[in-house]
Amino acid sequence: MSIQCKVKSIEPLACNTFRILLHPENPVTFKAGQYLMVVMGEKDKRPFSIASSPCRHQGELELHIGAAEHNAYALEVVEAMKSALENNSSITIDAPHGDAWVREESEHPLLLIAGGTGFSYVRSILDHCVAQNKQNPIYLYWGARDRSQLYAKAELKEIAANHSNVHFVPVVEEAPQDWLGKRGNVLNAINEDFESLADFDIYIAGRFEMAGSAREQFTQNKQARSDRMFADAYAFI
Structure with a gap:
């Protein structure tokens, strides 16, 4: 469904990463884990995960967009958002999309895996x-190139401190000497930490290669069930 949105705010989260709040003209009903498409042209729709949750978004939609200079695909969207904010014009979105939403009825533990944005x-x-x-039980593993990209680390540590069933594990590839957390590849960290993933519902967002590698590694080596692994990438690979 196409919906017109006003851009309420744009703020930096980290280097080349922005939080964008959209206010749709009509409420958007979606499930946690779905995404929207930003309409850039008649045949040009670009997908971005909805960062807000359906039960607490107060009619607004939150996006986290990584838009480095070499990433024209995302950078052009951020520039369009900035223009709409400055001119008080509208952005068109198409939403909701995606089948990798959280299975709320499941009583299995959750493994949430994110790469970058x-x-x-x-x-x-x-x-x-x-x-x-x-x-x-919820285990959230967030992999990034360096710790500056873990822009929500303090928020996640607070959530984990206040909810005994939530466990947050940051993983950085380029770690300084004073980094006390996990180092290297996020999938390797999970492989080291779990003997078996047979009981888990697994939700993954990152590059297609990462999602594909996770499915291969975890089903072959960690007894994960492919029918309980969810990622938007799996619709394409």
């Missing part, structure tokens, strides 16, 4: 589960 996808799921007071 794929965090926006798992943020929606985590926030929704916390708001619904779900007691399933």
